[in-house]
Amino acid sequence: xxxxxxxxxxxxxxxxxxxxxxxxxxxxxxxxxxxxxxxxxxxxxxxxxxxxxxxxxxxxxxxxxxxxxxxxxxxxxxxxxxxxxxxxxxxxxxxxxxxxxxxxxxxxxxxxxxxxxxxxxxxxxxxxxxxxxxxxxxxxxxxxxxxxxxxxxxxxxxxxxxxxxxxxxxxxxxxxxxxxxxxxxxxxxxxxxxxxxxxxxxxxxxxxxxxxxxxxxxxxxxxxxxxxxxxxxxxxxxxxxxxxxxxxxxxxxxxxxxxxxxxxxxxxxxxxxxxxxxxxxxxxxxxxxxxxxxxxxxxxxxxxxxxxxxxxxxxxxxxxxxxxxxxxxxxxxxxxxxxxxxxxxxxxxxxxxxxxxxxxxxxxxxxxxxxxxxxxxxxxxxxxxxxxxxxxxxxxxxxxxxxxxxxxxxxxxxxxxxxxxxxxxxxxxxxxxxxxxxxxxxxxxxxxxxxxxxxxxxxxxxxxxxxxxxxxxxxxxxxxxxxxxxxxxxxxxxxxxxxxxxxxxxxxxxxxxxxxxxxxxxxxxxxxxxxxxxxxxxxxxxxxxxxxxxxxxxxxxxxxxxxxxxxxxxxxxxxxxxxxxxxxxxxxxxxxxxxxxxxxxxxxxxxxxxxxxxxxxxxxxxxxxxxxxxxxxxxxxxxxxxxxxxxxxxxxxxxxxxxxxxxxxxxxxxxxxxxxxxxxxxxxxxxxxxxxxxxxxxxxxxxxxxxxxxxxxxxxxxxxxxxxxxxxxxxxxxxxxxxxxxxxxxxxxxxxxxxxxxxxxxxxxxxxxxxxxxxxxxxxxxxxxxxxxxxxxxxxxxxxxxxxxxxxxxxxxxxxxxxxxxxxxxxxxxxxxxxxxxxxxxxxxxxxxxxxxxxxxxxxxxxxxxxxxxxxxxxxxxxxxxxx
Numbered sequence: 001x002x003x004x005x006x007x008x009x010x011x012x013x014x015x016x017x018x019x020x021x022x023x024x025x026x027x028x029x030x031x032x033x034x035x036x037x038x039x040x041x042x043x044x045x046x047x048x049x050x051x052x053x054x055x056x057x058x059x060x061x062x063x064x065x066x067x068x069x070x071x072x073x074x075x076x077x078x079x080x081x082x083x084x085x086x087x088x089x090x091x092x093x094x095x096x097x098x099x100x101x102x103x104x105x106x107x108x109x110x111x112x113x114x115x116x117x118x119x120x121x122x123x124x125x126x127x128x129x130x131x132x133x134x135x136x137x138x139x140x141x142x143x144x145x146x147x148x149x150x151x152x153x154x155x156x157x158x159x160x161x162x163x164x165x166x167x168x169x170x171x172x173x174x175x176x177x178x179x180x181x182x183x184x185x186x187x188x189x190x191x192x193x194x195x196x197x198x199x200x201x202x203x204x205x206x207x208x209x210x211x212x213x214x215x216x217x218x219x220x221x222x223x224x225x226x227x228x229x230x231x232x233x234x235x236x237x238x239x240x241x242x243x244x245x246x247x248x249x250x251x252x253x254x255x256x257x258x259x260x261x262x263x264x265x266x267x268x269x270x271x272x273x274x275x276x277x278x279x280x281x282x283x284x285x286x287x288x289x290x291x292x293x294x295x296x297x298x299x300x301x302x303x304x305x306x307x308x309x310x311x312x313x314x315x316x317x318x319x320x321x322x323x324x325x326x327x328x329x330x331x332x333x334x335x336x337x338x339x340x341x342x343x344x345x346x347x348x349x350x351x352x353x354x355x356x357x358x359x360x361x362x363x364x365x366x367x368x369x370x371x372x373x374x375x376x377x378x379x380x381x382x383x384x385x386x387x388x389x390x391x392x393x394x395x396x397x398x399x400x401x402x403x404x405x406x407x408x409x410x411x412x413x414x415x416x417x418x419x420x421x422x423x424x425x426x427x428x429x430x431x432x433x434x435x436x437x438x439x440x441x442x443x444x445x446x447x448x449x450x451x452x453x454x455x456x457x458x459x460x461x462x463x464x465x466x467x468x469x470x471x472x473x474x475x476x477x478x479x480x481x482x483x484x485x486x487x488x489x490x491x492x493x494x495x496x497x498x499x500x501x502x503x504x505x506x507x508x509x510x511x512x513x514x515x516x517x518x519x520x521x522x523x524x525x526x527x528x529x530x531x532x533x534x535x536x537x538x539x540x541x542x543x544x545x546x547x548x549x550x551x552x553x554x555x556x557x558x559x560x561x562x563x564x565x566x567x568x569x570x571x572x573x574x575x576x577x578x579x580x581x582x583x584x585x586x587x588x589x590x591x592x593x594x595x596x597x598x599x600x601x602x603x604x605x606x607x608x609x610x611x612x613x614x615x616x617x618x619x620x621x622x623x624x625x626x627x628x629x630x631x632x633x634x635x636x637x638x639x640x641x642x643x644x645x646x647x648x649x650x651x652x653x654x655x656x657x658x659x660x661x662x663x664x665x666x667x668x669x670x671x672x673x674x675x676x677x678x679x680x681x682x683x684x685x686x687x688x689x690x691x692x693x694x695x696x697x698x699x700x701x702x703x704x705x706x707x708x709x710x711x712x713x714x715x716x717x718x719x720x721x722x723x724x725x726x727x728x729x730x731x732x733x734x735x736x737x738x739x740x741x742x743x744x745x746x747x748x749x750x751x752x753x754x755x756x757x758x759x760x761x762x763x764x765x766x767x768x769x770x771x772x773x774x775x776x777x778x779x780x781x782x783x784x785x786x787x788x789x790x791x792x793x794x795x796x797x798x799x800x801x802x803x804x805x806x807x808x809x810x811x812x813x814x815x816x817x818x819x820x821x822x823x824x825x826x827x828x829x830x831x832x833x834x835x836x837x838x839x840x841x842x843x844x845x846x847x848x849x850x851x852x853x854x855x856x857x858x859x860x861x862x863x864x865x866x867x868x869x870x871x872x873x874x875x876x877x878x879x880x881x882x883x884x
Contacts, residue, residue, distance in 0.1 A: 004108040004126035004142065004196055005107065005108025005109050005110070005125070005126045006108075006109060006122070006124055006125060006126075007109070007110050007111075008109075010124070011109065011122055011125075014122040014123045014124055014125075017123070018122065018123040018202060018205075019122075019202060019203055020119060020120060020121065020122055020202060020203065021118055021119050021120065021121040021122070021136065021137055021199075021202040021203050021206075022119045022203055023203060023204060023208075023209050024203075024204050024209075035080065051072060069846060103117070103118040103134055103136060104116070104117060104118070105117070105118055105127050105136045106127065106128040106130075106388075106399055106400055107121065107125050107126065107127050107128070108125075108126040108127075108128070108196075109125075112390055112391065113388055113399050113400075115399065118136045118137075121136055121137050121199055121202055122199070122202060123199055123200065123201070123202055124198060124199060124200075125137075125198075125199045126142065126196055126197070126198055126199075127139075127196065127197050127199065128194075128195075128196055128388065128399075128400060129146060129190050129193075129194065129195045129196070129197055130190065130194050130386045130400050130401065131190055131191065131192050131193065131194070131386065131428060131429075132189070132190065132191075132402075132642075132646075133189070133190045134187070134189050134190075135148065135184050135185060135186055135187065135188045135189065135190065135197070136186060136199075137186050137199045137200075137201060137202050137206055138183070138184070138185050138186055138199070138200055138201035138202075138206045138208075139183075139184060139197045139198050139199045139201070140164075140165045140182055140183060140184070140197065140198055140200060141162055141163060141164045141165065141182070141184065141195045141196065141197050141198075142164065142195075142196045142197065142198050143164060143195060143196040144164070144193060144194050144195030144196060145161070145163050145164075145195060146161070146162045146184065146190050146191075146192070146194075146195045147159040147160070147161055147162075147190070147191045147192045147193055148160050148162055148184060148188045148189060148190055148191060149188060149189045149191050150178050150185065150188040159191055159192075160178065160179070160181070160188075161181060162181060162182070162183075162184050162195070163181055163182065164182070165182035166182075169182060184197060185206070185208065186206045186207065186208035186209070187207075187208040192428045192430065194386050194426075194428065243691040243694075243695060244288035245288060246695055247288060247691070247694045247695050247698070247704075248284040248285060248288035249284075250695055250697075250698035251280075251283065251284045251698045251704070252280060252281070252284050253698060254698035254702075254703075255280045255283075255284075256270060256271065256277075256280070258698075303675075303676060303722075303723040303726065303727060304329075304672075304676065306723050306724060306727035307671075307672050307675045307676065307726070307727040307728075307729070308322075308328055308329070308672060310727055310728055311328060311668045311671060311672055311731075312328065314668065314731070315328070315664065315665065318661060318664045319640075319654065319655040319656040319658065319661050320652060320653075320654060320655065320661050320665050320668070321652070321653040321655055322651070322652055322653075323647070323650060323651055323652065323653060324651040326651065327635050327636075327651025327652045328652075328665070328668055328672055329672055329673070330616060330634050330635045330651075330669065331618065331635050331652065331665045331666050331668070331669035332666060332667075332668070332669025332670035332671070332672060332673045332735075332740075332741075333616045333669065333673070333740055333741045333743070334616050334617070334618045334634075334635065334666055334669075334740060335540075335541065335542065335610075335615040335616045335740050336541065336542040336543075336544065336589075336610050336615050336616075336617055336618070337536070337541055337542070337543050337544070337617075337618040337619075337620070337662070338544050338546050338603060338606055338607065338617070338618070338619045338620065338629075338633075339543055339544070339545055339546065339620045339659065339662070340545075340546060340547070340620045340621060340622065340626075340639070341523075341545050341546070341547035341549065341554070341557055342403060342523055342547070343403065343523075343622070343639055343641065343657040344529075344620055344639065344654070344657055344658070344659050344662075345525060345526065345529050345545060345557065345561050345659050346523040346524060346525050346529070346557065347523060347524050347525075347526050348523065348641070348657050349403075349524075350403045350404055350406070350407035350521050350522070350523050351407055351410075351521065351522055351523075352407050352408055352410065352519050352520065353491065353520050353521070353522045354486070354491070354519070354520035355369055355377065355411070355517055355518070355519050355520070356479060356482045356483075356486075356493075356517055356518050356519075356520065357369075357373060357463070357464070357465070357466065357479075357517045358460075358462075358463020358464060358471070358473060358476065358479060358515040358516070358517055359463065359465060359466075359471075359479075360478030360479050360481065360482050361466070362482060366411050366412050370466075371466060371467055371468065372464070372466075372467055372468025372469075373464055373465070373466050373467070373516075375419055375468070376444075376464055376468060376498070376516050377412065377496070377516060377517065378412050378419060379419040379421060379440065379444060379448065380448050380450065380496040380498070380516050381408055381409060381411065381412040381496070381519075382409065382412060383419075383421060383438050383448055384426070384436060384437065384438040384449070384450050385401060385405050385408065385409050385450075386400055386401040386402075386405050386428075387399070387400050387401030387405040387406045387408075387409045388401070389409065389413060396413060398410055403641075404494070404521065407521055408450075408494065408519055408521070411519065419442075419443050419444060420442050420443040421440035421441060421442035421443050421444055422440065422441055422442050423439070423440055424439050424440070424441055425438070425439045425503050426438040426439060426503065427503060427506055427507070427508060429451070433451070433455075434451050434452040434455040435449055435450060435451025435452065435455055435456060436449075436450055436451060437449045437450075437499075437503060437508050439503045445500075446498040446499065446500065447498065447499040447500075447501060447502065447503055447508055448496075448497075448498055449495075449496070449497040449498065449499060449508070449513060450494060450495070450496050450497075451494065451495060452494070452495070452550075452597075453483055453493055453494070453495040453518055453550075454550070455495075456495040456496075456497050456513065456515070457476050457479070457495060457515065459497070459511055459512075459513045460473050460476065460497055460513045460514060460515040461473060461511070461512050461513065461514070462512075462514040462515065463476070463479075463514060463515040463516075463517075464514060464515070464516055464517075470514055473515060476515070479515070479517075479518065482518075484552060486520045487550055487552030487553040487556065488552060488556060489522075489556065490522065490523075490525075490553055490556035490557050490560065491520040491521065491522045491553065492520070492521055492522075492523075492549045492550065492553045493518040493519065493520050493521070493550075494518065494519050494521065495515065495517075495518045496515070496516040496517055496518070496519065497513040497514060497515050497516055498513065498516060499512070499513045499514070500512075525557060525560045525561050526658060526659065526660070528658065528659075528660040529561060529658070529659040529660060530560075530561055530562050531660070532658075532659050532660040532662070532663035533562050533563060533659060533663075534562055535663055535736055536663050536666060536736075537562075538736065538737065539666065539736040539737065539738070539739075539740070540738075540739045540740045541618075541666065541740060542590065543563060543593070544592055544593060544594070544595065544606070545557070545558055545561070545563055545594050545595070546594075546595045546598045546602065546603060546606075547594070547595070547596060547597075547598060548597060548598060549596060549597070550596060550597060551571065551573055551594075551596040551597065553596075554571070554594050554596040555571055555594065555596075558593060558594045563593050563594065564593055564594070568591050569591060569592075569593040569594075570588055570591045570592045570593060570594075571593065571594040571596065572592060572594070572595055572596070573595070573596045573597045574595065574596070574597045574598050574599050574602050575597070577595060577598075577605075578602075582605075582609055582612075585605075585606075585609050586609055586612065586613060589606075589609065589610065589613065600626060600628070600629070603619060603621070603626060603628075603629035604628045604629045604632055606629075607619055607629050607632045607633050608632065611632075611634070614743055614744075616634045616635075616740065616743055617633045617634050617635075618633055618634065618636075618637060618662075619632075619633035619636055619637065620636075620637040620638075620639065620662065621636070621637075621638060621639070621642065621646050621650075622638065622639035622641065622642025622646050622657075626638075626642075626646050626649075627646055627648075627649040628649075630646060630650045631649040631650075635651050635652060636649055636650035637650060637651075637652050637653075637654055637662055637665070638650035638652070638653050638654070639653075639654055639657040640653055640654060640655035640656060640657055641657050642657075652665055663736075664731075666736070667731050667733070667735060667736055668731055670731075670735040670736070670738065671729065671730070671731040671732070671735060673741065674729070674735060675726055675727065676747075677747065677748075677749070677752060678729065678808050678809050678810075679722060679723065679726040679808075680747070680748060680752065681752050681755050681756055681808040682718075682722055682726065682801075682804065682805055682808040682809075683718055683722065684748075684756045685755070685756050685759040685760045685801075685804055685808070686714065686717075686718045686760075686763075686801055687718075687760075688756065688757075688760035688761075688764075689759075689760040689761075689763035689764050689767070690706070690711070690714065690797075692760070692764045693705065693706070693763075693764055693767050694706070696764075696768075697771075700772070702771065705767070705771055705790055705793050705794075706793075706794065706797065707847070707848045709846060709847050709848070710794050710847060713798075713839070713847070714798065714801075717798065717801060717832055718801070721828055721831070721832055722805070722828075724824065724828050725824065725828035725829055726805075726808075726809065726825070727824075728822045728823075728824040728825060729809065729821070729825070730818050730821025730822055732818060732821075751811065751878060754874060754878055755807070755808065755871065755874065758870065758871065758874045759804050759807065759870075759871060762866070762867055762870055763804075763867070766796075766800070766863055766866065767793070767796075767797070769863075770789075770792075770793050770796060770863060771789075771793060776859075777789055779792075779855065779856060779859040780792055780856050780859075781853070781856070787850045788851075788856065790848060791840060791848070791849045791850050791851065791852060792852055792856050792859070792860050794839075794840075794847070794848070794849060795836060795837075795840055795852065795857075795860050796860045796863055796864050798832065798836045799833070799836070799860065799861065799864035799865075800863070800864040800867050802829055802832055802833055802864075803864055803865055803867050803868050804867050804871070805825075805829055806868065807867065807868060807871040807872075809822075809825065811875065813872055813875060813876075815868070840852055
């Protein structure tokens with residue numbers, strides 16, 4: 001073989017002259033840029049206009065200056081907190097995305113094949129490319145052929161054939177000519193073939209580097225959860241707009257009509273003072289705007305960002321890397337999961353455990369196969385593979401190829417009985433042929449064939465005996481019995497054969513092949529997969545195992561993994577599936593558990609059919625041909641050891657190729673959904689109570705009990721701080737006992753409405769008692785202006801919301817259930833309480849707070865804590881109704 005590659009000195013010189021293969025990172029939006037954008041929010045603009053008007057009236061002596069200062073500080077604080085949270089979460093997400101994009105290349109360096117990161121490539125490096133690899137740089141082929149997908153660069157889905165550039169070739173086209181059959185480009189993907197490329201252009205100078213900015217822009221479709229949240233946000237906003245307008249009208253009615261005792265002459269006199277009237281209009285407008293801002297669920301997007309970012313970090317520790325944030329949300333709603341077997345349900349550590357000759361003789365190790373048959377076996381394994389041996393002795397390792405190729409090559413790697421032949425061409429494996437082939441010449445002149453036994457055995461007329469002589473196969477009954485026996489032990493087999501006919505134009509004539517034997521490959525079921533499969537099934541998610549194994553092997557694995565539990569379970573082969581119409585598959589889908597001898601097209605078809613039934617579909621995969629199904633599924637789970645194109649088509653990467661990690665992804669998805677629901681309960685309770693109080697108070701002849709600056713503080717508590725508190729809720733195993741949520745299910749459930757209405761109406765009723773009854777007024781020091789009463793009411797409103805947060809975060813009676821899993825909740829709630837106490841004593845004229853004594857604090861605390869026993873009673877009633 002030709003010695004390719006650079007030595008260490010050449011690598012250093014090339015890097016100094018041309019640079020390495022890094023792409024310049026796009027400049028991300030900075031903190032202050034985000035802050036500026038957040039100030040441009042339409043609602044913030046309205047507040048700023050209202051603030052400007054308020055400042056003008058303060059200069060005219062119609063309002064107090066501290067109201068303007070309070071509004072400005074509250075708006076500034078809310079914007080800063082939101083900006084910081086967004087900035088932090090976006091950076092965390094970007095960091096995880098960068099980890100997902102790391103690509104390892106197989107490169108010839110110092111006469112050895114080594115694996116290096118894509119960024120470390122330099123000009124003139126020689127890279128080994130195999131089916132499924134992503135092209136790491138621009139260059140030309142030195143050896144071999146490739147069919148590549150260049151759609152990421154030119155939008156054309158048709159594969160392009162790439163061959164070795166002739167020595168006398170004269171370039172006449174531009175550097176960005178994707179139709180040039182001799183040039184390959186970074187970002188394209190090798191769909192089939194094997195080759196060695198020479199790197200000619202790296203980094204930003206590559207075609208990919210030149211258009212990288214455009215490639216990084218992704219079109220993202222809203223998930224069902226985002227659609228639901230959007231509809232909820234619109235509903236809440238409408239409620240806020242209507243409430244704000246009614247409250248503004250109620251305030252004007254109170255100022256103009258009620259305040260003047262319904263006397264027409266006094267009303268006319270009051271209105272004749274245009275300065276006072278305009279001031280009342282401005283106050284009403286500002287109050288309406290504040291109520292609208294308070295009702296708008298600004299915290300929902302922040303809540304999703306926080307809970308997703310926090311769970312992304314936790315998931316990464318559990319070997320689940322989220323590429324697209326929508327993947328976490330949707331994983332929790334899965335109805336059906338189509339899963340690969342190898343490396344997901346099984347360990348993925350394939351081992352060749354036996355060789356069976358054409359006569360039916362079984363050998364447990366390669367060393368037992370001697371003589372001419374041993375040489376034929378060695379040649380069939382070593383010369384017809386995409387895997388490569390590197391190093392020697394204890395340093396010997398196998399690079400490239402898929403898991404099956406590596407397992408077979410390792411079977412013969414330990415013995416040095418190489419045959420003196422040269423490889424002069426081949427046929428890469430394809431799902432249509434179900435075999436790969438290589439032509440060798442020298443000591444032997446044969447075409448070596450490796451593939452599915454049902455394909456190869458039908459073409460074999462002879463087999464090699466132990467002495468390497470050809471014998472009549474006579475149907476191969478003995479070896480078929482051994483294959484069935486091995487399949488019952490979950491050992492899948494690949495057949496090896498030879499043909500005297502040469503490979504012509506990528507095709508090998510069928511018939512008159514000679515069987516070398518079959519190799520048995522075993523992949524143990526992961527012990528943790530058995531438990532994970534049971535948990536996912538108990539969560540209401542149907543699991544369908546899709547494998548290329550023969551039916552007997554697939555059934556043995558499925559039984560061991562716990563997938564086949566009922567007589568109604570259906571096992572189909574790819575051929576049987578192809579004979580069924582889509583309507584017939586839809587009728588049987590709920591009972592299908594195994595698809596054997598599956599083709600990539602089967603996966604895409606099953607995804608489409610399941611989605612037609614309005615199911616939320618998950619798909620696992622690792623190969624190039626899995627990409628269409630991964631992309632079409634609602635959630636694509638790519639294996640960490642899979643091809644780069646499969647990873648790019650997926651939303652989530654399972655770093656350890658373990659089904660147990662998919663189980664965790666579903667759990668985290670459900671955790672996010674439940675956390676959002678808890679936050680909605682908390683937020684809507686405050687929304688409804690605040691709007692009711694602000695609307696009714698003017699009708700009863702009272703000023704709004706909460707000032708504008710107090711309402712802005714309530715808004716900050718309700719949105720930003722609450723999002724931080726509920727964003728860290730732990731992933732609880734009981735979430736996996738819930739049924740999957742329907743795609744069109746309302747995000748606000750009946751249980752949630754019972755909590756929202758009970759708590760908001762209680763808050764409203766207690767507020768009226770607090771503000772109107774002589775008993776409540778008698779608990780506070782009299783001062784003529786009720787400043788201590790209103791200070792106490794402000795504290796009451798915040799603390800009843802604080803106590804209700806404990807009700808909202810759990811649906812069980814123990815309010816401290818799993819509180820240790822979210823210490824951040826206690827910290828944020830504690831911060832709110834401390835700041836509120838400080839405002840009571842230090843708020844003065846800005847927050848209209850003038851301090852409370854021990855008796856007043858006791859009354860405020862008792863009134864606020866009443867929401868806990870009332871909600872516990874509600875939970876008992878709801879639980880009893882559900883049980884009935």
